[in-house]
Structures are given as C-alpha cells and as structure tokens.
Amino acid sequence: MADSILKALLFSVLFLFTSVLSADVYRWTDASGRTVFGDSPPEQSKALPVELPTLTVADSYSDGKQENKPAASAEAKDEEDAENETVEYKQFAVTSPEKDSVVRANNGNIMVRLALEPALQKGHGIVVYLDGKQVASGDSSVFSLESVDRGKHSVFAVLHDENDDVLKNTEAVSFNLLRHSVLK
Template structure:
C-alpha cells in the first residue's frame, strides 16, 4: 500500500522536471492577437520564447522558539514581584483647582536597601526618593500620564511600573 504513494510522488517529480524543460512558442494572429503555447503552430511563423532562469529564494532559518515559562521569569525583575501605580486609577478624571494630584505606588516586597523610586509625568522625570506616595503640585489641566521606575544605587533601572493616564480639570474663574 505504501508503494503506490511513493511511486506517484516519483512520477510527479519527474513530470515536473519535464514540464520545466519544454519550449514555449509565440506568434501573432492575422487580427493582431499574440498567442503563447507549448505547441508550435502549423506554419513556421512562431518564434521560440527564451525564458530567464527562475528566480529562487531561500528563507532564512526561523529563530528558535522561547520557552514561555522562561520568558515569564525574565520579565520579573529579581526581588520585586509587583510594582504598580495604584492611584490615580487609569483614565480617572481629577478635579482640583490648585492642580494637586495624589499618586500612590505599590511595591511587593518593599523597596530594597539602596534602591530608589523615580516618578515620571508625561515621560519626564519629576522626582525621586523612597516614598511610595507623593503629591504632584501645580499640574496643568488636561490629560497626563504618570509612571515610576525603581533604580539601584548606581542609577540603573531595575523595573518600571504600569503607565496610568489621568485627566485633570481645574475650575475656571
């Protein structure tokens, strides 16, 4: 039973090679139509079409698949299981005429010795220290983002929190 598929495969491969080796003819009909065929016309009015060699492409080897459990281990920085902005809530609207916004962070386990937290608003560093809560003052009205990073004693970033978007509304006069 296995011999038939193998024989069929061999015949198909051989036929493919023969098909590629055949000639192609081109001629023009009296009404001006151009005809291409693998069979020459009855008269000697056809010319043989010279085909360029087929262009081939070898795909580069695929990168090896990463073990997903190993990828998750790489994502967790050593020593910190969780670091996130807990306040304000994402997409929260804050109403404060003085432009004060309270920011709270959660670090699990607590901040390690020699590490500090740097807070960013709209991508710009606005302060650093060891506290997990602070108040942003005189923030302009509008939409802003807040995020924080934990840095080691050399200033190298260890991990970064989620980014939270908030909208500040200040009353008009």
C-alpha cells in the same frame, strides 16, 4: 632584688584593683521609701545582696570599610552574599490615580501612590515621571505632584538600584485632571 619588689608591688596593685571591682552590691529601702542600690548599706537597714549578671562584652562594630581579612565562617560569607543579591520585586504599579480616571484638583496638586512588593530595599529608589518628564524622586511609595496643569496626563514610575540601574518600570497610567477655570 629590686625586680622582685617591683613584681610584688605590681601584684599587690592588681589584687587591690580586682578586689575593688568585685565589690558586693546591696539593695535597701531608705526612710523616704525609695529603693537604693550601693556597696555600703546603712547598718540599721535590711540590705539584701543583689545578684549581678555576668558582664557581656561585644566586639566593636565595623565602620563599613573593607579590610583584607578572610570571613570568619562560611555563614558570614553567605550573609554577605545575600545582602549583595538583587531583590526581585513582584509588584510595582501605579495605584493612584487610577487608569483613565478623572481627578478633580482645583489647585493642581495630585497624589501618586505606588504598590510595591516587597518593600523598597536599602539603596533603591523610585523616580516618578509625568508626561515623560521627571517630576519626583525618593524612597517613598507616595509622591505629591504640585501645580499640574488641567488636561490629560500620563504618569509612570521607575525603580532603580544604588547604581541607578533600572530594576523595574510601572505601566503608564493616563488620567484627566479637572481644575476650575477663571475664564467665563
């Protein structure tokens, strides 16, 4: 007997919660001219019921940790394989400074610009070398080199993946840097 009363009480509570959750929503304009939404409009206002869309619930996102679950479908496996494929870069070249050019920079600061196609992929990076020494790195196609000495220099860049494996090199570009001399 107590069991049936407990079940009836539980059913009543659940019914009460679902009726509260499914309350109607109305829209009306208040005395200030503002649009107001609520579940109990004032009696003197012309409240209109609001059609609410069906609630969509999405699965939680993955935190990146691999679990020992089989792929949900062949399509999901194909997408994962596509992410793991190495991208073939069609173009990777130094566009500035130009080959055998003369660059005037009294402060010794020069910009190295690279042409890269397709765009740099996630996890890939670029390392810039000046006269055989690493001078800059990052995930940009524009690098600023500061306080470069005057004279003839050679610049090239290396494109690498997340494991630091070299994917592609640019050709070395030679240029001359002119700086003002304080000696007379």
